[in-house]
Amino acid sequence: MYTVLVVDDSPFIVDVFVTMLERGGYQSIAAYGGEEALEILTTVTPDLILLDIMMEPMDGWETLENIKINPKTRDIPVLMLTAKQLTPDEAEGYGSYIEDYILKPITHRELYDAIERVLKRREMIRDDVERAKEVGLDQRLVDEYARLAKGVDVNNRLLRILETTYNINDSKASEKVSLAIKTMENSIRFQQERLAQIKEEIDTLQQKK
Numbered sequence: 001m002y003t004v005l006v007v008d009d010s011p012f013i014v015d016v017f018v019t020m021l022e023r024g025g026y027q028s029i030a031a032y033g034g035e036e037a038l039e040i041l042t043t044v045t046p047d048l049i050l051l052d053i054m055m056e057p058m059d060g061w062e063t064l065e066n067i068k069i070n071p072k073t074r075d076i077p078v079l080m081l082t083a084k085q086l087t088p089d090e091a092e093g094y095g096s097y098i099e100d101y102i103l104k105p106i107t108h109r110e111l112y113d114a115i116e117r118v119l120k121r122r123e124m125i126r127d128d129v130e131r132a133k134e135v136g137l138d139q140r141l142v143d144e145y146a147r148l149a150k151g152v153d154v155n156n157r158l159l160r161i162l163e164t165t166y167n168i169n170d171s172k173a174s175e176k177v178s179l180a181i182k183t184m185e186n187s188i189r190f191q192q193e194r195l196a197q198i199k200e201e202i203d204t205l206q207q208k209k
Contacts, residue, residue: 034063088180135205
């Protein structure tokens with residue numbers, strides 16, 4: 001059974017998601033704010049964290065930064081679950097730290113699908129990393145592969161959210177937003193190309209085995 005830490009400064013919201021998770025067969029832990037979440041993480045290591053952004057006094061982004069700078073917690077996948085629209089600056093600044101960005105309200109099925117998608121991707125990357133190590137891929141490339149495999153998937157999801165939120169073909173869309181989205185598209189394209197190169201190297205090494 002997977003354990004999920006739910007972090008929100010609204011007790012009502014926390015209770016709603018704890019109930020949803022338990023109905024879905026997950027074990028849940030409640031944290032009513034960022035500071036309480038960090039305190040819980042000193043003794044508990046959940047399989048995944050559902051983290052809201054608009055909290056006080058410590059908001060979700062600050063909580064996320066604290067989770068990711070701590071070697072003991074930085075590998076725990078964090079799924080942002082919030083009513084706040086994603087901005088291009090947030091996508092660029094925090095995209096490498098998170099696993100997904102889900103807008104509330106959300107149905108039971110959407111929540112379960114999001115969690116399973118994150119956990120399955122994590123398992124798939126672990127399997128690919130083990131295969132890469134077995135065929136003798138350089139550790140530096142193994143680490144780069146793991147980072148890119150996650151990054152491409154997450155950034156594509158963030159890009160779709162931005163494209164839905166800000167219609168760049170609309171004359172009202174700011175030049176800054178349009179440029180940020182196009183820059184993100186180019187970055188994803190580069191990441192995909194590099195990922196394909198490393199996959200090809202893994203396949204080549206495997207064929208030589």
